[in-house]
Amino acid sequence: MRRLVVVMLAAIVTAGCASSPGSAISGRDQTVHLSDGSNALRIQPNDPMSTATLPYTADAIWNVMPSVFDSLGIAVGTLDPTTRVIGNTALKVHGHLGSVSLSKYIDCGRTQGFASADTYDVHLSVLTQVSPGKGSSATIATVVEAVARPAQFKGDYSRCETNGELEVRIPRVVTARLQK
Numbered sequence: 001m002r003r004l005v006v007v008m009l010a011a012i013v014t015a016g017c018a019s020s021p022g023s024a025i026s027g028r029d030q031t032v033h034l035s036d037g038s039n040a041l042r043i044q045p046n047d048p049m050s051t052a053t054l055p056y057t058a059d060a061i062w063n064v065m066p067s068v069f070d071s072l073g074i075a076v077g078t079l080d081p082t083t084r085v086i087g088n089t090a091l092k093v094h095g096h097l098g099s100v101s102l103s104k105y106i107d108c109g110r111t112q113g114f115a116s117a118d119t120y121d122v123h124l125s126v127l128t129q130v131s132p133g134k135g136s137s138a139t140i141a142t143v144v145e146a147v148a149r150p151a152q153f154k155g156d157y158s159r160c161e162t163n164g165e166l167e168v169r170i171p172r173v174v175t176a177r178l179q180k
Helices: 058-071 165-178
Strands: 005-011 029-035 040-043 050-054 078-080 085-094 120-132 138-150 158-162
Touching (some): 050 165, 058 138, 058 165, 138 165
Antiparallel strands (some): 005 029, 029 040, 078 085, 085 120, 120 138
16 A cells, blocks of 8 residues: 655744744745645645633743644644744644544535535644734734545545634634733
8 A cells, every 4th residue: 555645844934923923824925735646736825823811921822832833742843932823834733633523613514414524534734923012912813724534535635624613723822821
């Protein structure tokens, strides 16, 4: 059986990012190329970025981000303290992210009455950037992207859409951790 080859190319713009919320993420030039030897799919990121402003400093938020991602079941693959970008652009998941069904976070359509996200092989990208705001506040900007295909068939990957739940959940978990 051929092994699935995942090649992720991500360039994060680092110059001048600290003063512009989400600029390292929105300025990224990322192409995902998934290949099984005969089928391929290229995705140019175009999902909107979700932002939330929290009444905590960027340093305080940044310090809890690794534990926030861990609690959500997202293994950290990208950690850049200079631009305060954290996430993973190469998550391969099936059915659940942590203890949560994937269909709560992404929509890959429905087959036979069931959410496809819960049964498909999914490649997920989650990137979050923490940027200083006014006073003692900070902004969290998150981008979630996914492609999926049926687990039992070697078919083409299809683009999934975010439900917006993961982008909202990250600031909620940050707030809960910082209120302790």
